[in-house]
Amino acid sequence: MDKPLLPDNEDVRLAGLRALNILDTQSEESLDRVTRLAKYLFDVPISLISLVDEDRQWFKSCIGLDVKETPRDISFCGHAILDDDPLVICDTLADPRFADNPLVLNTPKIRFYAGYPIKLSEGVRIGTLCIIDIKPRAFSNEDKQALKDLTLITQREISIMQLATRDELTNIPNRRGFILMAERYLDLCIRQQFNAIVIFIDLDSFKPINDKYGHAEGDRVLQLFASIISSLCCKSDLFGRFGGDEFVLLLTQVTLSECQRLISRIEKSAATLNLSLPSSTTVSFSFGVAEFNPRQPLELEQLLQIADSDMYKNKEAKKAS
Numbered sequence: 001m002d003k004p005l006l007p008d009n010e011d012v013r014l015a016g017l018r019a020l021n022i023l024d025t026q027s028e029e030s031l032d033r034v035t036r037l038a039k040y041l042f043d044v045p046i047s048l049i050s051l052v053d054e055d056r057q058w059f060k061s062c063i064g065l066d067v068k069e070t071p072r073d074i075s076f077c078g079h080a081i082l083d084d085d086p087l088v089i090c091d092t093l094a095d096p097r098f099a100d101n102p103l104v105l106n107t108p109k110i111r112f113y114a115g116y117p118i119k120l121s122e123g124v125r126i127g128t129l130c131i132i133d134i135k136p137r138a139f140s141n142e143d144k145q146a147l148k149d150l151t152l153i154t155q156r157e158i159s160i161m162q163l164a165t166r167d168e169l170t171n172i173p174n175r176r177g178f179i180l181m182a183e184r185y186l187d188l189c190i191r192q193q194f195n196a197i198v199i200f201i202d203l204d205s206f207k208p209i210n211d212k213y214g215h216a217e218g219d220r221v222l223q224l225f226a227s228i229i230s231s232l233c234c235k236s237d238l239f240g241r242f243g244g245d246e247f248v249l250l251l252t253q254v255t256l257s258e259c260q261r262l263i264s265r266i267e268k269s270a271a272t273l274n275l276s277l278p279s280s281t282t283v284s285f286s287f288g289v290a291e292f293n294p295r296q297p298l299e300l301e302q303l304l305q306i307a308d309s310d311m312y313k314n315k316e317a318k319k320a321s
Helices: 010-019 029-042 143-163 175-192 206-211 217-232 256-274 301-321
Strands: 045-050 056-063 067-069 086-088 111-120 125-133 197-203 238-243 246-252 285-292
Touching: 010 125, 029 045, 029 056, 029 143, 056 246, 086 197, 086 246, 111 143, 125 143, 143 175, 175 197, 175 238, 175 246, 175 301, 197 217, 197 256, 197 301, 206 217, 217 238, 217 246, 217 256, 256 285, 285 301
Parallel strands: none
Antiparallel strands: 045 056, 045 125, 056 067, 086 111, 111 125, 197 246, 197 285, 238 246
């Protein structure tokens, strides 16, 4: 059995996949409709939308299988994302790359596979729309075109989902995207008994920037501030824009002192940013913190309320001083 190689742009590919915020989420009717149609058109028992993560392939839509993921090193889709053309295996037992693959020898006993790579707008291949049969079969050029057409529909639906969870201005998760990801993070924290901290950030006196210099300058400040925080976050940190001049961070496996050090670094970077802005423009922020205890877990909404309330207390204290 040949294990799939890693694409040359693997880091960029994984970043693009994870930025979608759709791994380990509920099924989407718009995507299930595509896999149902593929199953019907090609008369196959199994149709999947497979997203190839770092060590696994996870099925965003799954018709005909009882599992939600399999290891990447035995996946057919791991091979399919290496090329823009479809991967078609008419008889797996006749192909030395797959003849002794566990998915061929054991359930689901794949004998036929056809997968078309799903690409993001920037061209990276994140997974496939694939069909599987338990018996060998031919696959014509017309079949390949039909599978491509369904894949393009899938890409369009994923693009719509991407727009719905990303903040267009700063290119970080928006409120919806942050909440979707944060709920998954907290579930993981409960299972692994990890602590977590939510930080709510609100820019101080942001409205005067818009009023004096216009919304274009205000947007530029928001972009620069978001890029500062993004550059200081760890890969495992979750960072999103809640709207207006409000931002939220979710940090896992950190202490309050580590959290404070991160905030200090953000303050220092904001002070440096101010040197490049008009003299009467000053970027500063207030923040609030809420701690998550996996042994006595609070809901995400409660954590956000606590952090938001703490932020307003700090903001009022600034005004009073």
